[in-house]
Every structure is written in structure tokens, then in C-alpha cells.
Amino acid sequence: xxxxxxxxxxxxxxxxxxxxxxxxxxxxxxxxxxxxxxxxxxxxxxxxxxxxxxxxxxxxxxxxxxxxxxxxxxxxxxxxxxxxxxxxxxxxxxxxxxxxxxxxxxxxxxxxxxxxxxxxxxxxxxxxxxxxxxxxxxxxxxxxxxxxxxxxxxxxxxxxxxxxxxxxxxxxxxxxxxxxxxxxxxxxxxxxxxxxxxxxxxxxxxxxxxxxxxxxxxxxxxxxxxxxxxxxxxxxxxxxxxxxxxxxxxxxxxxxxxxxxxxxxxxxxxxxxxxxxxxxxxxxxxxxxxxxxxxxxxxxxxxxxxxxxx
Ligand SMILES: [Zn+2]
Numbered sequence: 001x002x003x004x005x006x007x008x009x010x011x012x013x014x015x016x017x018x019x020x021x022x023x024x025x026x027x028x029x030x031x032x033x034x035x036x037x038x039x040x041x042x043x044x045x046x047x048x049x050x051x052x053x054x055x056x057x058x059x060x061x062x063x064x065x066x067x068x069x070x071x072x073x074x075x076x077x078x079x080x081x082x083x084x085x086x087x088x089x090x091x092x093x094x095x096x097x098x099x100x101x102x103x104x105x106x107x108x109x110x111x112x113x114x115x116x117x118x119x120x121x122x123x124x125x126x127x128x129x130x131x132x133x134x135x136x137x138x139x140x141x142x143x144x145x146x147x148x149x150x151x152x153x154x155x156x157x158x159x160x161x162x163x164x165x166x167x168x169x170x171x172x173x174x175x176x177x178x179x180x181x182x183x184x185x186x187x188x189x190x191x192x193x194x195x196x197x198x199x200x201x202x203x204x205x206x207x208x209x210x211x212x213x214x215x216x217x218x219x220x221x222x223x224x225x226x227x228x229x230x231x232x233x234x235x236x237x238x239x240x241x242x243x244x245x246x247x248x249x250x251x252x253x254x255x256x257x258x259x260x261x262x263x264x265x266x267x268x269x270x271x272x273x274x275x276x277x278x279x280x281x282x283x284x285x286x287x288x289x290x291x292x293x294x295x296x297x298x299x300x301x302x303x304x305x306x307x308x309x310x
Pocket of ligand 1: 114115116117118119138139140141142143
């Protein structure tokens with residue numbers, strides 16, 4: 001075993017014996033305090049940088065009477081067994097395991113699952129010089145998003161766990177706005193006719209097939225198809241989808257994504273309206289399902305007329 005691994009193992013054993021084993025009966029608040037003061041007492045061993053990097057610098061200084069979650073998802077009677085099985089091989093792993101343990105005790109979990117991996121998301125507060133802003137951070141992957149679902153572009157550095165007070169307003173606003181937006185989107189989506197979806201189904205996500213189908217149709221029906229295509233896709237370009245597809249997505253990409261979703265057919269399209277987070281984040285250039293130009297082409301080549309793109 002390398003010296004650093006031996007040191008981490010010794011350190012961990014000491015923690016288990018001195019803090020965790022006698023903590024079984026003290027309750028979460030005392031357990032939190034004991035772990036915190038042990039961390040602070042070993043500042044030299046961790047080093048300031050590691051404490052900062054792992055989040056321990058902040059977590060070890062929180063007041064558990066204010067931050068402790070109502071029902072932490074760990075069990076004190078199983079804590080010794082759980083942490084004994086961790087067996088960290090470096091001081092970095094010691095710091096991460098401690099950081100997660102403390103964080104789990106103070107986390108207020110979001111009702112929303114991670115759109116990236118389905119994992120649970122913690123509600124956190126991002127601190128800047130003049131503002132506190134809530135965001136969600138996935139426990140299992142690196143996904144982070146602001147409370148309006150827009151993606152956090154640069155990893156937030158100065159962070160506090162949210163308290164129940166921070167969150168009360170958020171949850172209400174979240175639930176209400178998500179419901180309302182999904183409902184509005186659905187209502188707008190329902191204005192699309194069955195015959196439109198039938199054409200989309202027969203086109204099998206391929207612009208060449210769609211062209212053959214439209215070629216056989218009378219002028220007014222092609223125009224109607226086009227109008228419905230534009231309407232169905234425009235639903236996907238407004239709220240909440242514009243917030244979900246981060247600012248990095250250009251207006252053109254946003255439209256291609258919307259057209260692509262419509263081309264997948266009714267079931268997929270309505271699934272996205274119902275669960276806005278299912279909207280794809282990008283579409284390959286030249287994907288045959290990007291078929292919005294087809295009606296315009298048919299109008300031009302067959303009827304010798306122009307059809308507005310939008
Ligand atoms: Zn995730």
C-alpha cells in the first residue's frame with residue numbers, strides 16, 4: 001500500500017472510532033456537530049485547498065440547528081457499518097465521503113429528477129457578491145440547472161445548501177409554472193388535426209417520402225399541412241422549451257429541433273409537450289427528419305407558387 005493510502009486508511013479508522021462509533025445515540029444534530037468539529041480540528045491534515053474543493057470548508061461551518069434536514073436519509077444505527085465499507089484510498093476520498101455525509105444531512109431534495117440521468121437533485125444556493133440564486137445539482141452526475149430549468153453554464157463555485165425557508169417559495173412556483181406551461185403547450189398542440197399526424201406517420205421521418213405524399217395532394221391540403229407543421233413546431237420554440245435548450249443553442253438549431261420533434265409523430269410530440277425536458281438537445285445536420293422545407297418545395301415545383309416559410 002502506498003504511503004498516502006495508508007495515511008488515508010489510518011485517518012478514516014480514527015474518524016470511525018472517535019466520532020462515528022460513539023455517535024450512534026446522539027441524534028443527527030450532534031452527529032453533524034461532531035463530524036464538523038473533527039474536520040475543523042484536522043484542517044492541517046486536509047489542507048485548505050482540499051477543504052475548499054470538496055465543499056467541506058462550507059459544510060463544516062454550517063449551523064445544523066438551521067440547516068439540518070427534517071428527515072435525513074441516513075440511519076445513525078447503520079452509520080458505522082456504512083462508513084466502514086467506504087475504505088477511502090486517499091485524503092481526497094476521505095474528504096469526498098465526509099462531504100457527502102454532511103451534505104446528505106442538510107440537503108433539501110428537489111421534487112424534480114435529473115433530466116440527464118434521472119438521479120435525485122439537491123436544491124442549492126449559488127452565492128455571488130450581491131445575490132443568492134437557487135439552483136439544482138444532481139447527486140449522481142454533474143448536471144446543474146437554475147430554478148427556471150435553464151442550464152448552469154459555468155460550474156457554480158460559491159455554494160450553500162438551501163434551507164427549507166429558501167425552498168418554500170420555489171416549490172410552489174415550480175409546480176405551478178410547470179403545470180401551467182405544460183397545459184398551455186398541450187392546448188396549442190391539440191389544435192393540430194388527425195390528418196396532419198396521419199401524413200407525418202406515413203412519411204416515416206423521411207423528407208423524400210413526405211415529398212411523394214404531398215405531391216399527390218391538392219394545393220389547399222398541402223398549404224394546410226404546411227400551416228399545421230409550422231404551428232406544431234412553433235409550440236416547441238416558446239416557453240418552457242427556450243429555457244430548457246440553453247442559450248448556446250442558436251435560433252436555427254432551435255427550429256431544427258422543433259421540426260425534428262414534429263416529424264417523429266404525434267406520440268413523441270405529445271410526450272415532449274407533457275414532459276418538456278424530453279426535448280432533444282441537438283439534431284444532426286442533414287437528418288432526413290428535418291422536413292419542414294418539403295411543403296415549400298412541392299408548392300414551388302408542382303404549383304409554381306411560393307409558400308411562406310413561417
Ligand atoms: Zn444526473
